[in-house]
Amino acid sequence: MARNKSLLVLGLILVLVACSSGEEEADAEKRKADSLAACEKPVFDEYKASELADLMRKMDADMRIYREHLEKGRxxxxxxxxxxxxxxxxxxxxxxxxxxxxxxxxxxYLFNVGKLRERPENAQEIFNTTVTSCLTCHQQFCPGPMVRIRKLLL
Ligand code: HEC
Incomplete structure (x- = not known):
């Protein structure tokens, strides 16, 4: 009898463990899905952005300004x-x-930005290298905005 009871308890524990790891997995899947959705519809949506997404928006905006100035040689x-x-x-x-x-x-990427900040002679070349380093990372982690990023190239 005692043995049956402990088997029952063991069974319950196993069920509980299985359930909670299932939940964790579902949680991880959801975060992954959120991230991909964020990568698909960047910048324009009102959804609550992560710290990293916020920083990306700033980087993206800065690069656009830099590009404009570069085009005007300013x-x-x-x-x-x-x-x-x-x-x-x-x-x-x-x-x-x-x-x-x-x-x-x-x-x-930060290395290239560091060079850009020094206002180098060959700013256009370094600008393109920097954009390429955005793309390399995006290829790996967040392909959604790549079309938008590629348009930065001069
Ligand atoms: C080291 C990797 C890496 C580099 C370099 C990088 N990105 Fe990102 N970027 C990401 C990741 C990861 C996300 C997804 C962020 C999130 O949802 O938390 C992202 C998201 C974005 C987004 C979408 C933001 C949103 O609103 O959801 C834009 C736009 C973007 N990046 C542009 C750029 C531009 C432009 C550059 C270069 C100037 C750049 N990224 C460089 C990894 C990178």
């Missing part, structure tokens, strides 16, 4: 802070994007 008068130092710490919609690969691509 980067000397450009006053953009281009401070994206939270790139690696900002919370993404989907936490699974925060991998070593993400960090590496973030470093490459």
């Amino acid at each position: 980067i000397d008068s450009l006053d953009l802070s281009m401070d994206y130092s939270t790139l690696k710490t900002a919370t993404p919609t989907d936490p699974t994007v925060k991998t070593d690969v993400f960090a590496g691509m973030a470093d490459a």
